[in-house]
Amino acid sequence: MRSNLGFFSDEKFRSIFFQTLVVGLFALGLFFVISTTSYNLEKRNIATGWSFLQNPAGFDISFSPFLEFKSTDTHLKVYFVGVLNTLLVSVTGCIAATILGFILGIVRLSSNWLLSRLVYIYVEFSRNVPLLLQIILWYSILIQLPRVKQSLQVLDVFYISNRGLYSPRPIFESGFSYVLIAIVLALISSFLINRWAKKRQDETGQQFPVFSSSIGLIFIVPLILFFILGSPMSFEHPEMKGFNFKGGLVIRPEFIAMFLALSIYTAAFISEIVRAGIMSVSKGQREASAAIGLKQTWIMRLIIIPQALRVIVPPLTSQYLNLTKNSSLGIAVGYADLVHGFGGISLNQTGQAIECMAIVMATYLSISLTISFFMNIYNRSIQFKEK
Amino acid sequence: MNEMNEVRKPPVATTGFIGWLRINLFFNWTNSLITLFVIYCLYQFIPWILDWTIFSADFKYNYLGEQITNQEMCSRNLDPENGGACWAVIYVRFYQFIYGFYPKVEVWRVNIAYAMLALALLPLLYAKLPYRKYFLYFTYIFPVIAYFLLNGGLGFTEVSTNKWGGLLVTLVLGCTGIALAFPIGIMLALGRRSKLPVISMMCTLFIEFIRGVPLITLLFFGMVMLPLFLPEGIDMDGLVRVLVAVTLFQSAYMAEVIRGGLQAIPPGQYEAAKSLGMSYWRMNLLIILPQAIRISIPPIVNTSIGLFKDTTLVIIVGILDLLGIGRGTLADTNWLGLSYEIYFFVSLVFFIFTFGMSRYSLYLEKKLKTGINMGAD
Numbered sequence: 079m080r081s082n083l084g085f086f087s088d089e090k091f092r093s094i095f096f097q098t099l100v101v102g103l104f105a106l107g108l109f110f111v112i113s114t115t116s117y118n119l120e121k122r123n124i125a126t127g128w129s130f131l132q133n134p135a136g137f138d139i140s141f142s143p144f145l146e147f148k149s150t151d152t153h154l155k156v157y158f159v160g161v162l163n164t165l166l167v168s169v170t171g172c173i174a175a176t177i178l179g180f181i182l183g184i185v186r187l188s189s190n191w192l193l194s195r196l197v198y199i200y201v202e203f204s205r206n207v208p209l210l211l212q213i214i215l216w217y218s219i220l221i222q223l224p225r226v227k228q229s230l231q232v233l234d235v236f237y238i239s240n241r242g243l244y245s246p247r248p249i250f251e252s253g254f255s256y257v258l259i260a261i262v263l264a265l266i267s268s269f270l271i272n273r274w275a276k277k278r279q280d281e282t283g284q285q286f287p288v289f290s291s292s293i294g295l296i297f298i299v300p301l302i303l304f305f306i307l308g309s310p311m312s313f314e315h316p317e318m319k320g321f322n323f324k325g326g327l328v329i330r331p332e333f334i335a336m337f338l339a340l341s342i343y344t345a346a347f348i349s350e351i352v353r354a355g356i357m358s359v360s361k362g363q364r365e366a367s368a369a370i371g372l373k374q375t376w377i378m379r380l381i382i383i384p385q386a387l388r389v390i391v392p393p394l395t396s397q398y399l400n401l402t403k404n405s406s407l408g409i410a411v412g413y414a415d416l417v418h419g420f421g422g423i424s425l426n427q428t429g430q431a432i433e434c435m436a437i438v439m440a441t442y443l444s445i446s447l448t449i450s451f452f453m454n455i456y457n458r459s460i461q462f463k464e465k
Numbered sequence: 466m467n468e469m470n471e472v473r474k475p476p477v478a479t480t481g482f483i484g485w486l487r488i489n490l491f492f493n494w495t496n497s498l499i500t501l502f503v504i505y506c507l508y509q510f511i512p513w514i515l516d517w518t519i520f521s522a523d524f525k526y527n528y529l530g531e532q533i534t535n536q537e538m539c540s541r542n543l544d545p546e547n548g549g550a551c552w553a554v555i556y557v558r559f560y561q562f563i564y565g566f567y568p569k570v571e572v573w574r575v576n577i578a579y580a581m582l583a584l585a586l587l588p589l590l591y592a593k594l595p596y597r598k599y600f601l602y603f604t605y606i607f608p609v610i611a612y613f614l615l616n617g618g619l620g621f622t623e624v625s626t627n628k629w630g631g632l633l634v635t636l637v638l639g640c641t642g643i644a645l646a647f648p649i650g651i652m653l654a655l656g657r658r659s660k661l662p663v664i665s666m667m668c669t670l671f672i673e674f675i676r677g678v679p680l681i682t683l684l685f686f687g688m689v690m691l692p693l694f695l696p697e698g699i700d701m702d703g704l705v706r707v708l709v710a711v712t713l714f715q716s717a718y719m720a721e722v723i724r725g726g727l728q729a730i731p732p733g734q735y736e737a738a739k740s741l742g743m744s745y746w747r748m749n750l751l752i753i754l755p756q757a758i759r760i761s762i763p764p765i766v767n768t769s770i771g772l773f774k775d776t777t778l779v780i781i782v783g784i785l786d787l788l789g790i791g792r793g794t795l796a797d798t799n800w801l802g803l804s805y806e807i808y809f810f811v812s813l814v815f816f817i818f819t820f821g822m823s824r825y826s827l828y829l830e831k832k833l834k835t836g837i838n839m840g841a842d
Contacts, residue, residue: 100667114696118692118693189489202820208815210788214788222804407679
């Protein structure tokens with residue numbers, strides 16, 4: 079089998095040879111692409127560089143809940159609006175998908191045959207139909223809602239029409255900042271109480287009602303402060319003026335369609351992950367905890383869920399990543415996210431495809447890396463610890 | 466002792482149909498309440514959906530007995546009280562949904578390609594097929610035949626890809642993407658696990674980059690950036706550009722799945738192969754990969770399902786797949802407002818394919834579990 083090529087059968091030499099070859103070919107390819115690209119760009123009169131970011135965009139963005147956007151604003155601002163919209167739909171979608179997914183995953187394991195079959199049917203339909211189709215379907219349902227003039231009124235303050243959901247906008251008056259400070263302080267102190275209670279339970283075995291005391295701190299204390307300060311918040315109600323509502327908070331159908339489709343689609347996957355996680359905890363654990371007299375809810379909370387989480391979290395992370403990447407499908411219904419606003423309209427207006435796509439891809443990469451970074455920290459905190 | 470052997474019937478309350486009902490539906494009063502509530506909801510919902518989709522629906526004729534040629538003739542548009550879904554739109558546009566704008570005289574070629582696809586998939590799906598080896602030869606040459614059959618050449622008239630559409634495009638994208646991504650994915654997975662640091666780093670960077678960005682940005686890359694990278698005179702077809710993007714995307718995911726399989730191979734297999742004097746490629750091709758691929762078939766099928774669903778994204782860059790034809794039909798004034806019927810139909814087609822694939826992957830998983838016990842030796 080051994081060849082007589084001498085030095086070529088030396089493993090070290092071969093390793094260096096092949097790696098140099100690959101790097102050389104790669105560099106050659108890169109050089110070729112760069113030279114043809116610069117030639118093509120010159121020939122088509124496409125500008126290069128980043129100065130286009132400072133040029134006025136010249137188009138309007140219909141949905142920008144965090145930043146005020148005018149058509150005279152720059153492409154850089156289009157980018158920021160896009161990033162914020164992407165993050166908005168991703169974060170709300172992840173939260174809703176997690177809650178729905180956990181509920182469905184637990185219901186799927188219910189001893190009630192009918193209920194578990196029903197969830198099974200939902201999961202199979204939702205997983206096996208393309209997400210893009212679901213987004214478009216939700217959007218087509220939402221825009222078939224009644225017109226603004228005949229909008230449905232819910233609880234006297236919400237108006238639902240084909241232009242979206244109109245709700246009162248809270249206006250914060252001076253003094254509200256104290257309430258915010260109280261909420262932040264309450265969050266910090268309940269976190270500290272949680273740590274102290276855990277430590278005390280580890281040492282002495284005594285339990286402390288962490289949940290109810292945290293709820294009290296976070297909700298009741300700021301609420302009392304709110305009334306002491308004389309309710310420093312009012313609502314601006316949407317009012318019918320001409321053909322549309324003026325004022326108030328508006329949630330566009332594009333956002334609602336994206337939110338519903340993303341969370342319902344991802345919840346189906348999460349529910350399967352949760353089911354597999356719970357099933358991975360051996361039956362003996364449940365029986366043993368029942369034998370020492372724990373209540374059903376305590377068994378779930380103290381014994382099953384903490385062990386199931388170890389199995390659940392890694393695939394859950396990849397679902398969050400998927401949801402964030404899938405939020406780029408907003409372009410199909412005109413949701414002004416990163417891909418639609420900056421990678422779509424700005425790209426078409428400036429023609430600087432390479433720069434725009436590079437920015438969009440880099441942004442998604444950094445969002446993905448950030449999510450995996452934090453989920454990895456969380457994952458490490460719940461894994462088995464050798465003591 | 467004799468009376469102990471007397472045959473007793475099983476208790477009615479815990480066995481048989483009534484026992485099953487008791488345990489699964491009416492175990493305690495909350496359970497019974499939930500069951501009754503679900504039954505009530507189903508009782509409200511099922512008759513309504515059956516009525517809408519079947520009993521009051523128009524299939525070809527409306528309730529006056531006329532053949533439907535546009536949305537105004539649908540029963541529910543003639544008389545809102547009378548009529549459910551109007552499936553006539555699917556009936557009228559069925560050709561476009563299945564073949565796109567492929568010329569009618571040449572459509573037999575697509576039909577043959579569909580039949581050949583089924584034949585080519587047969588040996589892959591069914592391992593116990595008699596004469597499987599010869600069927601597999603056909604599977605290997607099928608892509609070449611399909612290319613000439615669909616695109617033209619070798620005596621067939623050329624049919625430009627912008628005339629392709631509907632299910633044809635969905636299947637071409639899905640099958641080509643999966644088939645091309647498989648070998649590339651294997652190379653990437655081997656590269657990532659390679660001991661050569663440069664190669665391993667390059668493969669890792671490529672895989673993580675592709676997996677970190679959404680498919681839609683890669684499709685944009687294929688559509689707007691790829692033409693800039695290529696020298697003048699090389700004009701790539703739109704479908705090919707999309708295929709490049711889809712293949713790159715899928716191969717990164719395939720690589721990770723296969724890497725999972727490679728990691729499950731016990732080191733003893735590598736050591737045994739090396740001690741027999743096998744070279745790197747012989748070891749991988751003959752010993753490692755057959756085992757690694759075998760155990761990663763279920764996740765490979767799962768990523769393939771994902772790709773099949775993701776092919777719908779091509780409508781954003783202007784390629785008319787099944788969903789694209791559906792949207793195009795909706796934009797036609799003749800069929801305005803029939804969105805539920807069209808989306809229902811498109812979902813159903815996708816559901817049949819993806820649900821079939823997922824059942825197949827479950828079947829494989831079960832078969833593999835009872836098969837060879839890996840790593841025990």
